[in-house]
Amino acid sequence: MANSTTTITSGQKDIHKSTEKKTIKIALGGNPNCGKTTLFNQLTGSNQYVGNWPGVTVEKKEGKARFQGREIIVSDLPGIYSLSPYTPEEIVTRHTLLHDNPDIIIDIVDATNLERNLYLTTQIQEIQRPVIIALNMIDLLEKRGDTIDCKVLEKRFGVPVVPISASKNTGIDTLMAKAIAIAEGGQQQPVQRLYSKKVERVIADIQEALFEVDGKEHLRFTAVKLFEGDSVTWENYKFNKQQQDHIEFHINEIETTQYIDREMIIADERYKFICATCERAVTKGHPQGYETMSDKADKVITNKYLALPLFLLMMFGVFFITFGPVGSYLKDGAEWLILDVLTPQVSSLLVSINASDWAFSLIIDGIIAGVGAVVSFLPQISILFLLLSILEDSGYMARAAFIMDKLLRMIGLSGRAFVPMLMGFGCTVPAVLGTRTLENEKDKRLTILITPFMSCSAKMPVYLLFISVFFNESSPLVIFSIYLLGILVAILTALIFSRTILKGKDAPFVLELPPYRMPSPKTLWLHVWERVKDFLVRAGTILMGAAVLIWFLQSFNFRLEQVSDSSQSILATIGIAIAPIFSLCGFGDWQSSVSLLTGIVAKESVVSTMTVLFGGDTSMISQVFTPLSAYSFMTFVLLYTPCVAALSAIGKEMGSRKWTAIAIVYQLAVAWVVSMLVFQIGSLFVG
């Protein structure tokens, strides 16, 4: 029961009132790296829901919390620096703050980076919804020996300020109590006139004009945006000629006397207001030129000579832990659980209840084998995400982008794309999901498009099979050439797309290099859990569906009779039908086509299917393939459409059916063309 302490003694009227107490909507806003997510996790724990904002691939996080018997919905807005209308994050945040009417906005301000954080505050408070400032990382500030006088901030911004440490979980109760009190008071945020008299006068004029055409909502916020010349806001308002001329005249006047443009006037006056505030509020306890631990660490980590070796070492470490002994040990463990523990258990259960043949086959060969093959990647995906989250939360990821930017820009990508691409050599699924850290849509799509060309570890068994039959002596060279071919195709793809369809302005690379911080275990755990949950949901839905479909095609013929020999199945019929497509590539037999089809479930399936189709004797392969057609087949496997798990990740991150389709068609086309070229050109030499 809600609020039992206050309602039991105070009679019926109050009980009635307490049932009226509505859920409070809190919006968390703030800069990137201000500790917003940490606070969100402290408030909501694992009681959160992660989705996407409609139409964009920006993450939408909401969570429920209870405080003093009150039901609270907290939404974690994307971290942004300004309420400009440029990035999807900014648009989403702006829309939510203006139109979703949160009962209170908690503006999280990083106390160790006060000036730039308060810049967003000056914009948020113009929305005139109730705001409270959470002055975060107060513990780190004290460690430096600095102090901030909250009273001064409160007075200047006209909002309550509560010092907190989200990571140490201090001050949060006070913050929530105050936030709720304000939310229930429902008072409008008083206007803070922080601009110069001249600017304020023009803003007042615009507000007046706005009032005539649009009514009362968000007058000041809109007026300031119009002053700045914010194109998105201007689209929504039509003033009459006289109003328009009047506004334009006065803004022009200020522009010419101050020698700066309107956009800069507003930003400049905001920062001036902030500087004046900070001068009064902040007492510095550290000497000039004082270096934090983070500054010292950065001198080594991004040192001109050490940065690159350290970066490579770090990447090697991530790769080694995920796909080396630790990761593969866990993967083997997962496979063992599925194949040697789960499968016999379930099959004996099925036998004991006299399940029919087809049901037995559906569950064992279809669902468990199919979904199991994908779920066995789970340990590696979890490790990779844990490591990536550590890199991200510690502040290293921004440095990785800083170090790699120049190289990647040559092929039309930004520095941030490197890490996901590298991860692609391990597994395309986490690599594609990892592109979420890319800010720019164009960068993100391009990275997703080329990541599958990084030969994933599941393709290795296919190469190994053919190498054992055909290229035993020169195996390292053959494998190396395949990997290299993948990289070359990726670079060419990036060059072509970044100059044609995905042409556009380079993503602005204006990136904050946040101080190094110890990642919070709770946040790391929630990051990883979010991914794992997502992966399991997909495994249980899309992937299970796909596995069942392939099983069905493989086990039945067109008369829907179950077949014992898969060469009679629907899949084989399809294989025979499509086989001629590959005759130019050198593998026009139906077994190859069928293997490639099953490879769409999981790349390892190419090997298992081939083994089955050749009657369990892989040396038979040498009767169908020549070394050249084997190499051409390996090329095709390297480049063609990735497995269903990766496809569903691609679909999710592309956030667009059109682009998912483009990726699939492009990859199939490239695979065919390249393997055809390999075979045809090779034939000229081999004869």
Added chain:
Amino acid sequence: MKKEKTLNLLKIGEQATVVSLSGEGALRRRIIDMGITPGAVVIMRKAAPFGDPLEINVRGYELSMRKADAEKITVECR
């Protein structure tokens, strides 16, 4: 003596005050939002291992931007 030059030309460790900022659109806005406004003090920290981008300190934090963008920012050395 006061000397004006573009931000990318600052030597490592050199300190300067922002005078003006050319360019337009989203990129310029982003740079302004990050605190590069007239009067802001910037310190050149370092260049990335391949020579680009640059790391500068502004308003007490570290900001990385490409040379081509830093070229649009005029600063005044002390």
